[in-house]
Amino acid sequence: MPCPSQALELENFLPYRLSILAQIVSESLHDLYADPFGLTVTQWRVMAALGRFAPLTASDVGQRIVMDKVAVSRAVAGLRKRGLVERATDRADRRRASLRLSARGRAMHARIVPIALGYEERLYKVLTAEERRSFDALTERLFAHAKGIRQAG
């Protein structure tokens, strides 16, 4: 074998494995809230961010959920049209506007959260408590490291 550069075994290749795992989890969860609540994945994430940290500006939301400002803007537009999110222009800096869930938005959020946590719990059932902690710690480290690598180039 002249050039024994290892073969790429797709099924064992970390980026690929992470991608399909994240995909099936995200789609499974979406199956649970898409139909009853009519939310896209991005809309739900914006609601989740506001449910936890409101009030936030659109930029804050984007930072929290790692989503660019255009995507946030569109998700918020859709949520406002349905009366789920309220916006208040900042008096001091009128470029900014703080966002928060409306009463309706909070009510919907409160109904989705147990569904989301229930799914997560169901998923975690395949791991022991210790494995679960271990997995969380490992993903955390991988994430931090991946960010570092990316910036370093």
Place this chain on the structure above:
Amino acid sequence: MPCPSQALELENFLPYRLSILAQIVSESLHDLYADPFGLTVTQWRVMAALGRFAPLTASDVGQRIVMDKVAVSRAVAGLRKRGLVERATDRADRRRASLRLSARGRAMHARIVPIALGYEERLYKVLTAEERRSFDALTERLFAHAKGIRQAG
């Protein structure tokens, strides 16, 4: 507290964490091959599948890389236009066509594989060998379980 349904802490929520981890890893890798080779993520995955398992039909490819047939069809069309993939209609069943990398495709594949494996190795450096095995085993179990949950409904 009347309804103590735990709060959803987005930053600790498994589906969310997996999603952003997979995203940054996939994008980082894409940064490495997009510019020099002009491939999309889906095109690269098709090449990787063919590089490892050819010949495959389009359906086979879709199964391997968890991608629907429309996406495979489009990726293959692009790769064929660039002379990276060859198609041969099956004599026995003329609906099918087996796909494989062309000589050019193999050459490009051979140049990308070390880059991809190098990135993976770099990413894994933040884990010990044992942590790495552990992480692989845990993702494998989570993936199998997520598939099971999804089908069960």
Place this chain on the structure above:
DNA sequence: GCATAATAGTTACATTTGAAACTAATTCAG
């Protein structure tokens, strides 16, 4: 102060993606 640059957010356009309809070939039921 006033022109310039920077920031928050939206809009417009082009590309990508996904769902459904479609074509072509094969299988199956009677």
Place this chain on the structure above:
DNA sequence: CTGAATTAGTTTCAAATGTAACTATTATGC
């Protein structure tokens, strides 16, 4: 056999997405 049902793969049309341009407002340099 013959017509309905299946399967492989492509095309079509609508929706989602990303990039870049744009508006409005605030900060900065001189």
